[in-house]
Amino acid sequence: MDAGALQLAATAVAIVAVALVCRWFLVACAARGRKQRPRLPPGSTGLPLIGETLRLISAYKTPDPEPFIDERVARHGGVFTTHIFGERTVFSADPAFNRLLLAAEGPAVNCSYPSSINTLLGARFLVLTRAPAHKRLHSLTLTRLGRPASQPLLAHIDRLVLATMRQWEPTATVRLLDEAKKITFNLTVKQLVSIEPGPWTESLRCEYVKLIDGFFSIPFPFASFLPFTTYGQALKSRKKVAGALREVIRRRMEERGEENGVKEEMDGKREKKDMVEELLEADGGSFSEEEMVDFCLSLLVAGYETTSVLMTVAVKFLTETPAALAQLKEEHENMTKMKGENQPLEWSDYKSMNFTQCVINETLRVANIISGVFRRANTDIHFKGYTIPKGCKIFASFRAVHLNNEPYENARTFDPWRWQSNNKLQNEVGANLFTPFGGGPRLCPGYELARVVISVFLHHLVMRFSWEAAEEDRLLFFPTTRTLKGYPINLTRRSKSV
Numbered sequence: 001m002d003a004g005a006l007q008l009a010a011t012a013v014a015i016v017a018v019a020l021v022c023r024w025f026l027v028a029c030a031a032r033g034r035k036q037r038p039r040l041p042p043g044s045t046g047l048p049l050i051g052e053t054l055r056l057i058s059a060y061k062t063p064d065p066e067p068f069i070d071e072r073v074a075r076h077g078g079v080f081t082t083h084i085f086g087e088r089t090v091f092s093a094d095p096a097f098n099r100l101l102l103a104a105e106g107p108a109v110n111c112s113y114p115s116s117i118n119t120l121l122g123a124r125f126l127v128l129t130r131a132p133a134h135k136r137l138h139s140l141t142l143t144r145l146g147r148p149a150s151q152p153l154l155a156h157i158d159r160l161v162l163a164t165m166r167q168w169e170p171t172a173t174v175r176l177l178d179e180a181k182k183i184t185f186n187l188t189v190k191q192l193v194s195i196e197p198g199p200w201t202e203s204l205r206c207e208y209v210k211l212i213d214g215f216f217s218i219p220f221p222f223a224s225f226l227p228f229t230t231y232g233q234a235l236k237s238r239k240k241v242a243g244a245l246r247e248v249i250r251r252r253m254e255e256r257g258e259e260n261g262v263k264e265e266m267d268g269k270r271e272k273k274d275m276v277e278e279l280l281e282a283d284g285g286s287f288s289e290e291e292m293v294d295f296c297l298s299l300l301v302a303g304y305e306t307t308s309v310l311m312t313v314a315v316k317f318l319t320e321t322p323a324a325l326a327q328l329k330e331e332h333e334n335m336t337k338m339k340g341e342n343q344p345l346e347w348s349d350y351k352s353m354n355f356t357q358c359v360i361n362e363t364l365r366v367a368n369i370i371s372g373v374f375r376r377a378n379t380d381i382h383f384k385g386y387t388i389p390k391g392c393k394i395f396a397s398f399r400a401v402h403l404n405n406e407p408y409e410n411a412r413t414f415d416p417w418r419w420q421s422n423n424k425l426q427n428e429v430g431a432n433l434f435t436p437f438g439g440g441p442r443l444c445p446g447y448e449l450a451r452v453v454i455s456v457f458l459h460h461l462v463m464r465f466s467w468e469a470a471e472e473d474r475l476l477f478f479p480t481t482r483t484l485k486g487y488p489i490n491l492t493r494r495s496k497s498v
């Protein structure tokens, strides 16, 4: 090889070497860049400002909203990024991530609901409070509403359900959702302020219904000056409901002032008669009047729609699944035979309603009104190689997990028997897969109460009535789960005494 050729070869080798070094350098830089830039879960943020909100709403307005989530999970995986209700939001359909979010409440994430809802509920609604106030109010709620095993509460539920059914004619058409709402409202009022159903509770309920409508309306700015809008009307009704509760609480505070000397010694040992008494005596009476009003009002909201919709949908599913209805009837007839007719229900009876619990689980799985919970990251959160930055909104979708065909075979079919077999739904993995009442520090304090109310309601319904759907009705999922017509049914009384 001559000197020229040698020089050419050397130059070529040098060029290749420099190119290789440059490539290595660029790859290294890119890798470093990737390391430094947090990688959000993949997804699409849709149109400017609107994001994917309209797509989400139009999916949830159909009888089958699942494709909205299914398509994104198929494309991006169980945790993806979207843009809904005015904000970039990380959406989770992943049971492990949902569980992590529920447990991380406080240090890593906090509840985050729209400010229009905060205004309607007041600052003392449990989901808006943070530790340590949250812990204190959560445990008070559990004390009052979370122990349906106590005989006075169970007896009261039994009595209230029967009182509502006694108002039904021997053959009648009723809108089941309305009746269920009366039961849950009256029950909560009694637990809060010890007032029995009557004109006071009914007028409070009428205002309260308008307040609830406000959650699903547009919160126009200055809405309090626009009482003709749904949100403006809701704000007005909030004032009225709060005023009525304030009157009761004020009277109780005065009565307590007068009785103080007499009762003080016994107070520690005595069972408190209602939530107001719990509040008046908690922490040496440190709750202000306004705090008590806000807190009671928000508890009325928490249990009302959730439990009554579930009662209605459970009856709809049972009507459409005759084998399940027959098995449920048999369970309650056998129980009644064992204990004797017209005996009040006891805790052991509730505990023996095994198939009823399967029906309730399955209704919660297929059509829970709470489809998931919103959180906001307090810090960067790392999951499966992704980083969800501090401040980002996150939606943990329970519905996406509950309707996933992998853990739940034929997930979109109502099948209460799936809860009978001893399968993975019953073990630790199952705890991640079934979270209708949330979890972690914000686990719903009314979860046992809701189950008991529905069980007692189903017991009296199947023992005392037969029924059929009065007209076609269907499930709706927007703005929340419910049936289009409130499920009207034609009832026939089975026995003489109700």
Ligand code: HEM
Pocket: 111, 126, 127, 128, 138, 141, 145, 188, 299, 302, 303, 304, 306, 307, 310, 368, 369, 370, 373, 374, 436, 437, 438, 439, 441, 442, 443, 444, 445, 446, 447, 449, 450
């Ligand atoms: C079928 C009925 C019910 C369902 C599906 C349900 C579901 C839930 C869920 C998922 C949460 C968690 C919210 C979050 O983490 O952001 C929650 C919280 C809550 N629930 Fe329920 N609930 C029901 C009935 C009730 C009842 C009967 C009451 C009491 C009257 C109640 C009172 C509350 C309260 C006060 C919270 C807030 C807890 C906290 O932030 O510490 N719920 N509920």
